[in-house]
Amino acid sequence: MASKSAEQRNRVQTALDRVRHQIGLVLGAAAGAREAAETEVSRLALEQEIVRVGMNQADAQQQTEWARHPAAHEVFASLGGVRSAFYTDWSAGPGALRDLVAAHAPGPAGRPPSEWLGRVGSNPGVTAPALWRAGSATAAGRDISRTFDVAVPLLDESHLAITSAPKTRPVVDALVQSLLMRVLSTFEPGAVKIHLWDVGQLTAILPDLYPLSRTSALSLYDPTRLEDLLDELAGHIRRIHATGMQAGHTSLRELRRATGQRLEPYRIAVLYGNGETLEPERARDLKRVASGALAAGICLILVDVPTTVSASVETLSLLDERRAISSMTGADLAVDLDPPLPSGQVIRAAGRIAEALIAKQGGPRSFADLMPAEPGLENSARELRAPVGFHEGEPVEVVIGDASPHALIGGPSGSGKTNFLYALLGSLAARYSPDELALYLLDFKEGVSFAGLAPGRKDASWLPHAKLVGVNVNTDREFGLALLRFLADELRRRSAAAKEHEVTNLADLREQDPAGHWPRIVAVIDEFQYLFAGRDQVTAQATQLLEDIARRGRSQGIHLVLASQDVAGIEAFWGKPAVFEQCTLRIAMPKARRVLAETNNAAVSAPKWHAVINHDSGVAHGNQLAHVPDASSRNVFVDLQHKLWERYAGRFARPRLFDGAHSPVLEQFPAYTELKPGARPKALLGQSIDVTEAACGVELPRAPGRNVAVLGGATAEALSIMDSAARSLARQYEPGAVEFLFSCPIEACAPAVLDLKDRLAAEGHSATLTDDLPAALTAMAGSLAGGPPRFLLLYGVDAALPTLEAKEIGQPKSALDHLRTLLKNGPGHGVHTLGWWRSIARLKDTLGFAGTDDIGTWAALDVQGNELTPFAAGQVVHWSPRPGRALFFDRTTHGAPEVIIPFQRPDADLAGGATP
Numbered sequence: 001m002a003s004k005s006a007e008q009r010n011r012v013q014t015a016l017d018r019v020r021h022q023i024g025l026v027l028g029a030a031a032g033a034r035e036a037a038e039t040e041v042s043r044l045a046l047e048q049e050i051v052r053v054g055m056n057q058a059d060a061q062q063q064t065e066w067a068r069h070p071a072a073h074e075v076f077a078s079l080g081g082v083r084s085a086f087y088t089d090w091s092a093g094p095g096a097l098r099d100l101v102a103a104h105a106p107g108p109a110g111r112p113p114s115e116w117l118g119r120v121g122s123n124p125g126v127t128a129p130a131l132w133r134a135g136s137a138t139a140a141g142r143d144i145s146r147t148f149d150v151a152v153p154l155l156d157e158s159h160l161a162i163t164s165a166p167k168t169r170p171v172v173d174a175l176v177q178s179l180l181m182r183v184l185s186t187f188e189p190g191a192v193k194i195h196l197w198d199v200g201q202l203t204a205i206l207p208d209l210y211p212l213s214r215t216s217a218l219s220l221y222d223p224t225r226l227e228d229l230l231d232e233l234a235g236h237i238r239r240i241h242a243t244g245m246q247a248g249h250t251s252l253r254e255l256r257r258a259t260g261q262r263l264e265p266y267r268i269a270v271l272y273g274n275g276e277t278l279e280p281e282r283a284r285d286l287k288r289v290a291s292g293a294l295a296a297g298i299c300l301i302l303v304d305v306p307t308t309v310s311a312s313v314e315t316l317s318l319l320d321e322r323r324a325i326s327s328m329t330g331a332d333l334a335v336d337l338d339p340p341l342p343s344g345q346v347i348r349a350a351g352r353i354a355e356a357l358i359a360k361q362g363g364p365r366s367f368a369d370l371m372p373a374e375p376g377l378e379n380s381a382r383e384l385r386a387p388v389g390f391h392e393g394e395p396v397e398v399v400i401g402d403a404s405p406h407a408l409i410g411g412p413s414g415s416g417k418t419n420f421l422y423a424l425l426g427s428l429a430a431r432y433s434p435d436e437l438a439l440y441l442l443d444f445k446e447g448v449s450f451a452g453l454a455p456g457r458k459d460a461s462w463l464p465h466a467k468l469v470g471v472n473v474n475t476d477r478e479f480g481l482a483l484l485r486f487l488a489d490e491l492r493r494r495s496a497a498a499k500e501h502e503v504t505n506l507a508d509l510r511e512q513d514p515a516g517h518w519p520r521i522v523a524v525i526d527e528f529q530y531l532f533a534g535r536d537q538v539t540a541q542a543t544q545l546l547e548d549i550a551r552r553g554r555s556q557g558i559h560l561v562l563a564s565q566d567v568a569g570i571e572a573f574w575g576k577p578a579v580f581e582q583c584t585l586r587i588a589m590p591k592a593r594r595v596l597a598e599t600n601n602a603a604v605s606a607p608k609w610h611a612v613i614n615h616d617s618g619v620a621h622g623n624q625l626a627h628v629p630d631a632s633s634r635n636v637f638v639d640l641q642h643k644l645w646e647r648y649a650g651r652f653a654r655p656r657l658f659d660g661a662h663s664p665v666l667e668q669f670p671a672y673t674e675l676k677p678g679a680r681p682k683a684l685l686g687q688s689i690d691v692t693e694a695a696c697g698v699e700l701p702r703a704p705g706r707n708v709a710v711l712g713g714a715t716a717e718a719l720s721i722m723d724s725a726a727r728s729l730a731r732q733y734e735p736g737a738v739e740f741l742f743s744c745p746i747e748a749c750a751p752a753v754l755d756l757k758d759r760l761a762a763e764g765h766s767a768t769l770t771d772d773l774p775a776a777l778t779a780m781a782g783s784l785a786g787g788p789p790r791f792l793l794l795y796g797v798d799a800a801l802p803t804l805e806a807k808e809i810g811q812p813k814s815a816l817d818h819l820r821t822l823l824k825n826g827p828g829h830g831v832h833t834l835g836w837w838r839s840i841a842r843l844k845d846t847l848g849f850a851g852t853d854d855i856g857t858w859a860a861l862d863v864q865g866n867e868l869t870p871f872a873a874g875q876v877v878h879w880s881p882r883p884g885r886a887l888f889f890d891r892t893t894h895g896a897p898e899v900i901i902p903f904q905r906p907d908a909d910l911a912g913g914a915t916p
């Protein structure tokens with residue numbers, strides 16, 4: 001037992017000894033590792049210290065201290081190796097930097113002033129040098145071969161912050177001036193705008209540049225009103241962002257590359273502060289401007305303006321009157337600033353640039369200047385973009401697209417609205433082919449302002465982009481409604497296609513459906529306020545449709561351009577803010593009121609033949625003033641139209657012209673010329689007020705109620721309707737297959753009726769004019785069944801009533817009773833009555849107790865809407881009678897009555913007077 005426990009103890013002891021041994025080994029290793037790590041730390045600390053101070057920069061005491069370090073030898077050796085390797089590489093450094101600057105700062109951007117100062121630049125500004133020379137620096141050793149150029153990025157690359165040292169203001173001025181002169185001398189005049197603000201002064205900032213201040217290239221700002229400059233810059237940024245970048249580009253530079261055009265000038269704003277922080281509001285504004293500026297081609301040069309901006313900023317801090325530290329070269333190298341440009345030469349150079357700019361801007365621009373070099377090259381998938389005028393010689397564009405989908409144009413009579421529309425249409429039509437742009441043009445004004453865009457008697461050409469031209473529609477608000485309905489239908493068609501292709505906008509739809517025809521549609525409605533001119537159904541429907549199109553048209557490429565004499569037009573929007581708000585593009589002609597935002601008075605001061613173009617819902621920062629060239633004088637637009645017509649007319653159909661001042665001619669209507677004998681005869685009563693050229697017809701099958709009543713005392717219109725109905729019906733029967741029976745107790749109308757009767761007879765039809773209507777009716781009522789189709793054309797039934805009411809002695813029924821029978825039972829047997837009653841009361845007398853069902857269709861002239869209610873299935877009828885128009889209703893096809901235009905009656909001078 002004892003030996004067993006001793007044995008056990010021994011085993012434990014041995015195990016413990018092993019553990020102790022192991023721990024000892026581990027501890028020993030750890031101590032060794034720690035020692036090694038400490039040595040390494042101390043070596044690295046030494047290395048760091050030497051790098052920080054600089055191997056050659058340490059004083060003797062420091063050197064001795066370093067030498068005492070156990071790792072001194074090793075560290076010096078390794079750093080020496082790195083250093084010599086670096087200098088071996090760096091020997092090529094200055095040369096590489098010189099090449100870099102030469103490549104990225106060409107011409108005036110980097111070359112000595114003697115080579116460029118005084119010459120006017122020619123770079124159009126589509127691209128810009130990346131660097132601009134400020135001085136030079138020399139690498140260690142100050143050996144000339146180690147000198148290289150120091151240049152800073154500006155324009156859309158980076159801002160520049162300069163910090164002065166005591167008494168260095170002249171040096172800073174020279175530096176800024178030479179940078180500005182390099183930029184100004186690089187680009188063609190007008191491509192750069194300089195804005196100068198100095199907290200301490202108004203008039204003496206960079207005085208050598210003053211020759212430029214009489215041009216738009218240089219603007220000065222009140223020392224107490226930094227906000228004016230910041231507001232202006234913020235306005236440019238927002239505008240450029242809205243019009244350019246929303247088309248998918250993130251910066252103006254990208255947009256320039258994509259379009260190959262400069263589009264906007266470069267802007268440099270120089271702000272001289274005094275080293276004190278700006279008041280908080282200004283500082284905030286400055287930060288905001290700085291962060292969006294570069295993408296809009298705006299660069300800030302901040303002198304002694306302490307601020308932190310979240311954008312790319314390079315710095316130059318002056319050490320003394322000749323040297324500065326730059327963020328481009330790091331804190332270890334001092335930049336030797338270039339000497340100032342000779343003052344006299346700068347003044348002369350600035351003067352030359354100013355003269356060149358004035359020469360370039362000078363002279364009024366013409367419509368021809370709006371034209372592109374080559375027509376029809378632009379693509380409208382993303383937007384429509386076209387210059388409409390000029391500001392200081394630079395084109396000012398209108399952009400119609402996702403960001404500014406609809407336009408509102410206002411200006412008092414004679415201010416040039418129509419001319420502006422022509423400038424816009426011409427500029428667009430010249431840039432976009434009719435495959436890219438379709439125009440629907442409507443003018444509610446009296447006159448024919450768009451008529452020339454459709455083929456006319458004097459000029460057969462038309463604008464190939466125009467699909468519809470509506471003129472003299474001031475009384476035909478229904479035509480405006482028809483256009484809006486058409487656009488709403490097109491909107492639905494496009495939405496459905498977009499849904500099918502699983503896209504949400506026109507650009508994507510066009511991409512997904514390359515074979516489809518999806519031009520952008522621009523609908524121009526001049527004096528659009530007429531649409532809302534009554535408290536009626538037209539106004540209600542127009543409002544609803546306009547709102548729908550305004551809201552959803554944006555993504556489907558359907559755009560509205562609404563023009564109006566300001567006050568009237570804008571008042572029309574009261575209670576309809578949706579349309580107004582969607583019109584983010586506002587164009588205010590001089591003295592236009594309410595088109596721009598309330599506090600924006602730019603239109604008040606706009607000179608004659610100018611327009612304020614604003615893509616920001618009229619807020620002041622979006623203002624762009626433009627001189628609009630004369631586009632409406634003789635032959636100006638017409639010349640363009642001829643060119644475009646010759647180019648495209650073969651491929652694109654002529655536009656539909658709706659001219660409210662002219663009655664349509666039946667013989668010119670396909671709906672008439674194409675009629676031929678068939679089973680369902682149709683009487684044409686007039687032209688529909690519609691986007692497509694449609695005739696409005698009444699089908700007269702053998703069915704109850706298929707009679708036509710013409711109602712009202714307007715003789716000319718009534719004769720027209722009866723005439724076109726009879727002639728169109730006659731066309732649908734072989735000669736001898738139909739009978740027409742006429743009656744006309746109104747003496748004045750007799751010649752017209754006789755003429756019509758003779759025409760039909762000449763065509764081979766049986767056509768009779770009876771002077772004994774009672775007998776004729778009695779005979780017809782007795783022989784309803786089995787006869788040929790018959791049409792009873794009764795003119796002035798009201799005048800015939802007394803005779804019809806009289807009962808022949810011994811006869812149980814009067815002729816009126818027979819007429820009632822014919823109205824009731826005739827249609828079922830192919831006997832249809834087309835009757836004209838000059839008053840509704842007389843129609844009611846005619847029908848007696850039979851009710852209104854026997855009059856299935858009617859065309860009302862000068863009668864009141866409320867009188868028509870019983871004949872329109874009880875619905876309230878709104879109708880303001882007007883010459884040359886009728887209200888038409890067909891019980892079997894209509895939900896509500898529609899306005900139609902009776903055709904022009906041949907020989908309208910025969911009785912009844914001329915048709916309107």
Ligand SMILES: Nc1ncnc2c1ncn2[C@@H]1O[C@H](COP(=O)(O)OP(=O)(O)OP(=O)(O)O)[C@@H](O)[C@H]1O
Pocket residue numbers: 411412413414415416417418419420609610628629630631632633
């Ligand atoms: N930019 C322009 N340059 C030269 N003439 C112009 C210019 N704009 C308009 N005009 C001329 O001024 C006259 C009136 O212009 P316009 O018909 O365009 O005005 P409006 O505002 O449409 O007027 P209204 O509403 O009365 O028709 C026309 O004779 C037109 O030729």
